[in-house]
Amino acid sequence: MSGDDGVRAGADMTRRERLRAEAIREIRTIALRQMADDGPGAISLRGIAREMRMTPRAIYSYFATRDDLITDLINGIAASLAEEVEAACGAVPADDPGGRLTAWGQALRRWALANPEGFRLFYGNPVPGYRPPEGGPVDATARRVCRGLTRLVADAWPHARHLQPEDASWSDLHPDYAAEIRAELPDVPPAAAALALRIWGRMHGLVALEIDGHIHPVAGDPAALHRAEMHDLVRSLGLS
Structure with a gap:
């Protein structure tokens, strides 16, 4: 791998980390809103996935349960x-x-x-x-x-x-x-x-x-x- 390729790989990793952090913040925000609307028992990973237009498998990569x-x-x-x-x-x-x-x-x-x-x-x-x-x-x-x-x-x-x-x-x-x-x-x-x-x-x-x-x-x-x-x-x- 050339030096330029290494820089690009590092930049891609930083971008992935930033996108992951943004997704986690959105998951937390939606979970608290679910709780505000329907009580603490309403927190649902599948419901959050639907709102974020993600598959259940994708959201479980952020929180397993x-x-x-x-x-x-x-x-x-x-x-x-x-x-x-x-x-x-x-x-x-x-x-x-x-x-x-x-x-x-x-x-x-x-x-x-x-x-x-x-x-x-x-x-x-x-x-x-x-x-x-x-x-x-x-x-x-x-x-x-x-x-x-x-x-x-x-x-x-x-x-x-x-x-x-x-x-x-x-x-x-x-x-x-x-x-x-x-x-x-x-x-x-x-x-x-x-x-x-x-x-x-x-x-x-x-x-x-x-x-x-x-x-x-x-x-x-x-x-x-x-x-x-x-x-x-x-x-x-x-x-x-």
Whole structure:
């Protein structure tokens, strides 16, 4: 093969990779739209193939099974959310734990409003028949979000004036979850890990109600309501 032939082959490979990436993006977009229109159980590789005018055999070269597609979607959603909340926290000084928690909660809301179907897939009802890979990338990617919030709470723990470390023990948490936290964040006390779950519940609750359309009929300004909840959360921790 001549030098020119080698350059052309390299260019062709780059083009194939680009076309494959574009096809995968379109598959993901259609899958989320299927879910938005008819629920999570409507995600179908054959339906996506029909819409893209591909043969079933062709689409299976991108995702061998529907479960593989759903796993890919969840991984991408979790990574996107993690990047959003991490960037928001990174913009707040480390010596302002209340501000960092507020930024985390507001970033969660911003991301959810921009990605409602992703939020539902990640946090909503499980997809019928879906079996995630055991110990696979979904678990690791999803843990990144939870671990980040737990780290924030642990960093805030010394400054939280209204809390007592003896309020919780590792036995209060699910054994698998406790083992993960103790392995990945060995300096985090069990009460801080338990508090992170309670904080996540408060941050998540209003967002889930808003995404499902329950807030707008009763709140004139959902953003202000969520902001007030975050400020109250921070004050309740003695971090204001």
